[in-house]
Amino acid sequence: MTTDLRVLRSAEWDHWYGQLELAFGGVAEAPQERELWDALTERERSLGVWDGDVCVGTAGAFSFRLSVPGGAVMPAAGVTMVSVASTHRRRGILTSMMRRQLDDVFAWGEPLAVLTASEPAIYGRFGYGIATRQLRAEIDTNRVRLSVPPGTDDVALRLVAPAEASAACEAVYARLVPERPGMLARRPGWERLPLLDPPGDRGGGSPLQCVLAERDGETVGFALYSTKPEWEAAGPKGTVRLRHMGALDPAAYAAVWRFLFGIDLMSILQVHNRPVDDPWQHLVSDIRRCNLRVQDGLHVRLVDLPAALEARTYQAPVDVVLAVDDAFCPWNTGRWRLSGDTKGATCARTEDPADLSLSVRELGAAYLGGTSLASLAGAGLVREERQGALAEASLAFGSPVAPWLPHGF
The missing domain is CATH 3.40.630.30 (Gcn5-related N-acetyltransferase (GNAT))
Known part of the structure; x- marks a missing residue:
């Protein structure tokens, strides 16, 4: 053949x-x-x-x-x-x-290739590492209360047709992109993806709905969602399905979540893809009744290793020699000296002895700051060659917020 x-x-x-x-x-x-x-x-x-x-x-x-x-x-x-x-x-x-x-x-x-995997076991052999995770939840809103910060009552909420609200939602989303690693800056045409709502995919639920959060005439938050009404002998037990949301400050964020918790005739809020450090988890009265689940999100592959490592910053000073194995893209194989801090970084080939040894897959997993090099070392996937290098690099590669991919592609 x-x-x-x-x-x-x-x-x-x-x-x-x-x-x-x-x-x-x-x-x-x-x-x-x-x-x-x-x-x-x-x-x-x-x-x-x-x-x-x-x-x-x-x-x-x-x-x-x-x-x-x-x-x-x-x-x-x-x-x-x-x-x-x-x-x-x-x-x-x-x-x-x-x-x-x-x-x-x-x-x-x-410098990078990224993907979401239908089956996570497939792509590791090609050098992709799991770099972000997504949080899922099914919250019993009849039994879980939500506490909100000061200023929440100053945020007004308005229901708007999703297509009419698209520009306002996209403006909020664009402001959030640089604040969290793993997010995609949407190119023209991609604003249509959050609005995609084929009737056959609704599973008995409503058409897509949208709420805008506004303060002083400015949109400061939004949520795209649907509802699925259901009834039992004791009364309503409908479900809210959150598709996508964003907010620019804690009060706007809490106002959107309070709205989702309080929709009439609904008793379950399904959350399908949020960051693992999503703040609503600190606002609920009973986290156990939120039925949390975590799964893989974005898989990252360093294609041009030095360019990729120089494109990001590091949350603590780092000067480390990485011995990298990359059988599939051999141009990345070798020893690389990475020096960087919060202002920038350089990465170049070196003949100096290695401080850490790892494959390009582990480097991809750690690249966005959501997977700890120390955790990978605990699994035997990163080897420390110089004492102290692992702690130094693991701290530097971290991110103050969990990386997150908001939508698939």
Whole structure:
């Protein structure tokens, strides 16, 4: 069998995307969802593998800008739409696409590749490490009370049609991006993603709804959500499903959460993706009745190691030699001296002895500050070669706030 790996041609998109749908269960997406991904797909950055005239592999890469510790927003390839036909598994197709894709990303001058994984076990062998996590919760709002800080009552709330509120929501979101690593600065067209609301995906719930939080005529917070009314013999037991929210200060933040807790006829608030350090956890009266769950979020791969390490800042002074193993992108393999602090960093090859030894996967996991190098060392994945180097580097690589990816791609 011979296959042809090539850049996607515009006329091939329908067939190519149909293979992706088939690989992910064979259920066709709603027309408005398919139209959105058609519009967002960057053909020149997408790959297809063809067996004759049949597409048997897909992979794409969005041109993103990702926030990193220190507030910079840097180029990153958003790896997406990866699939291999079930008839062509275990033939090296995925490896060939990952090889070509990372070579392309390096040639494009983008220091990072990032992805969300349908199955987390797949991408570690290609150098991706889990760099962010997302918090899920199902809160019993009948039994959990919410305390709010001073100033919350000064925030006015207003229900607005989601499409009409989009610009105000996006303005709040844009101000939040540099404050938390892992967030994506939304390019034109991506403001449509939070509004995507196919009726077939509502699961018996309402259409998407939006509330704006305002102070002195300025939008300072928002939430996009839906409701699912249900009843039992004792009365209503509906569910609020939070899709997306943001706020610019503690009072606005609390006002939005208080609104979500208090919607009439609802007794459960489902939270599907929030930062693991989300402040609402300090406002609730009973954290046990919030049914918390954490899972992986953004997977990060350093493609140009020195450029990536120089793009972020470090929360404590660090001067450390990293011995890095990267079998898949060998240009990253070797010893690198990283020197940095809160103002910036340099990273260059060195012949000096190593202070820490690790693979590029562990470096990707620690890159945004959400995974501790010390924790990875405890698992035997980072080796300390100079006493004291692990504590120094682990502190420096950290972030004051947990990194977080607000939405998939």
